[in-house]
Amino acid sequence: MSRILVVEDNPDLAFGLRTALEVEGYQVGVAEDGPKGLTEARRFGPDLIILDLMLPGMDGYRVLRSLRESGSDVPVLILTARSEEADKVLGFTTGADDYVTKPFGLLELLARVKALLRRAGVGSNGTHTAIAQIGEHLEVNLASRTVHRDGTEVSLTPKEFELLQALLKRRGAVASRLELLKEVWDYSAAVMTRTVDMHIAELRRKLEENPSRPRHILTVRKVGYRLET
Amino acid sequence: MSRILVVEDNPDLAFGLRTALEVEGYQVGVAEDGPKGLTEARRFGPDLIILDLMLPGMDGYRVLRSLRESGSDVPVLILTARSEEADKVLGFTTGADDYVTKPFGLLELLARVKALLRRAGVGSNGTHTAIAQIGEHLEVNLASRTVHRDGTEVSLTPKEFELLQALLKRRGAVASRLELLKEVWDYSAAVMTRTVDMHIAELRRKLEENPSRPRHILTVRKVGYRLET
DNA sequence: TTACGGCTTACAGCTTCCTTACAATTCTCG
DNA sequence: CGAGAATTGTAAGGAAGCTGTAAGCCGTAA
Numbered sequence: 001m002s003r004i005l006v007v008e009d010n011p012d013l014a015f016g017l018r019t020a021l022e023v024e025g026y027q028v029g030v031a032e033d034g035p036k037g038l039t040e041a042r043r044f045g046p047d048l049i050i051l052d053l054m055l056p057g058m059d060g061y062r063v064l065r066s067l068r069e070s071g072s073d074v075p076v077l078i079l080t081a082r083s084e085e086a087d088k089v090l091g092f093t094t095g096a097d098d099y100v101t102k103p104f105g106l107l108e109l110l111a112r113v114k115a116l117l118r119r120a121g122v123g124s125n126g127t128h129t130a131i132a133q134i135g136e137h138l139e140v141n142l143a144s145r146t147v148h149r150d151g152t153e154v155s156l157t158p159k160e161f162e163l164l165q166a167l168l169k170r171r172g173a174v175a176s177r178l179e180l181l182k183e184v185w186d187y188s189a190a191v192m193t194r195t196v197d198m199h200i201a202e203l204r205r206k207l208e209e210n211p212s213r214p215r216h217i218l219t220v221r222k223v224g225y226r227l228e229t
Numbered sequence: 230m231s232r233i234l235v236v237e238d239n240p241d242l243a244f245g246l247r248t249a250l251e252v253e254g255y256q257v258g259v260a261e262d263g264p265k266g267l268t269e270a271r272r273f274g275p276d277l278i279i280l281d282l283m284l285p286g287m288d289g290y291r292v293l294r295s296l297r298e299s300g301s302d303v304p305v306l307i308l309t310a311r312s313e314e315a316d317k318v319l320g321f322t323t324g325a326d327d328y329v330t331k332p333f334g335l336l337e338l339l340a341r342v343k344a345l346l347r348r349a350g351v352g353s354n355g356t357h358t359a360i361a362q363i364g365e366h367l368e369v370n371l372a373s374r375t376v377h378r379d380g381t382e383v384s385l386t387p388k389e390f391e392l393l394q395a396l397l398k399r400r401g402a403v404a405s406r407l408e409l410l411k412e413v414w415d416y417s418a419a420v421m422t423r424t425v426d427m428h429i430a431e432l433r434r435k436l437e438e439n440p441s442r443p444r445h446i447l448t449v450r451k452v453g454y455r456l457e458t
Numbered sequence: 459t460t461a462c463g464g465c466t467t468a469c470a471g472c473t474t475c476c477t478t479a480c481a482a483t484t485c486t487c488g
Numbered sequence: 489c490g491a492g493a494a495t496t497g498t499a500a501g502g503a504a505g506c507t508g509t510a511a512g513c514c515g516t517a518a
Contacts, residue, residue, distance in 0.1 A: 075348065085334035092340035097348055098327070099341075105314040111321035112328075119304065119326055119348055143402035145449055157474055158451035194496085195476060201498060212497085219496070221484075386463055423507085424465060430509060441508085450473080450506070 002117055003027045005046035007037035007063065008079070009055050017050065020106055021113070034058030041067060042133055043229045045171060046074060048117055053080035053091070061094050068095040075116045079104070132168055134216050134229045138207060140168060147207070154206050159184065163199050164207075167217065167227035176224040200225055231346055232256045234275035236266035236292065237308070238284050246279065249335050250342070263287030270296060275303060277346055282309035282320070290323055297324040304345045308333070361397055363445050363458050367436060369397060376436070383435050388413065392428050393436075396446065396456040405453040429454055 004026045008014040011032075018028045029044040031037040034055050041049060049067075053060035064076055075097045080087070083101040091099045097120075098112050132140045139148045145161055147154045156164065162184045167175055177196045181187040185195070204211040218226045233255045237243040240261075247257045258273040260266040263284050270278060278296075282289035293305055304326045309316070312330040320328045326349075327341050361369045368377045374390055376383045385393065391413045396404055406425045410416040414424065433440040447455045 085337050088337045089340045092344045097344055108314050108317045111318045115321045115326055144455055145403050197496065426507065
């Protein structure tokens, strides 16, 4: 399912949005201020961001601007109490995709979210057209099936790339060995084998700065692995 | 410049919108009822449609629905006096991309139009260039179906040219063997055959400087090929 | 008939995979 | 805290799989 990041400092509103969005089947992340929003946008890799304009510290415009300056193309829906036309125009000019003023109807908001995701070409399973970032150094391009580390291409074998893709799909969450076996190797039974581990080691060797002390492809003992971005 | 179709029966409002949009540099078409809107959508080929919901005869929802049913993916901004949340949700569900209620601010509307065009990936002009460049040395002229390498013509067979065209359509992204078979050979089933590979080899021989070390027509193991420009 | 394009087949060469064995690490329990 | 057990990391080699490419057949058009 698609991933949505809510950047909102009001805990009640944030909770309400998270709940409503989760009921709709989205994976939701929440950040309570601007800088955290920017960090999460990179780490969480959302397909859409709902951004409050009135944030403590760094206001929403600045968040949006630095998001766009960093090359992100993720759809942004601005949520705010300011209903002046000039504010709206400023929001759109800065690179927003929609602008909803409080108080708003939840159903309308959900409908707008869905419309934005539809337009941005995100399928129901979060088919990113874009490039996924992992940490500071790694970029994964799903369309061309290439991976770049600090700008230079790293060549992965087909299995390695599929495994990375499977991890990426679950980024932040654990991928169990069985899940990975099913998805990458389409095993039906839970054959005990070290195949997954071996390919993980290979990925680490190619992608991690220090393969013996991985910072992105982490081990979850007794279960499987987790990709931290 | 982008083309915008306004479907609006109120002449004053239609005129106002047309003027405002033209000032912004858009090419504007106007239709005063639903059926004409549909006709114009096909004839005029707009990059965006501004659609009033309250139209004589055929209402806006029906226009939108039959537009989408006919396979059109053009962004649609609904413009209406109805501000009930249920109406908005219905609008989005039917396939609208934005929903603005009257009375509206002209600047806001223009900003929303611009945001929609941006998101839909419509540049400031059309996207149809007849000549495609591949690297430093190759030029592909789609209109005359010729390929030039360093200025001198390379003769491709019809199949070779179609294959190149299919790769070109996806430049940067992977084209799977099955996709290529479907598109160039219109195969329905996934017959296992080496035909694609053979023609790729032929293309490389004719287009690449060093066919055994291709720089443009790249192999993506287990999947297919990728054209890098 | 000849020339050409298009397709299949065959095989060589290379890449990729998986298994196994052993090392290293982490956990558990006395 | 320490020993043993469980779990994960990793290197290596043979087997399997994939792609590149040459050769040949067939149908069609000149």
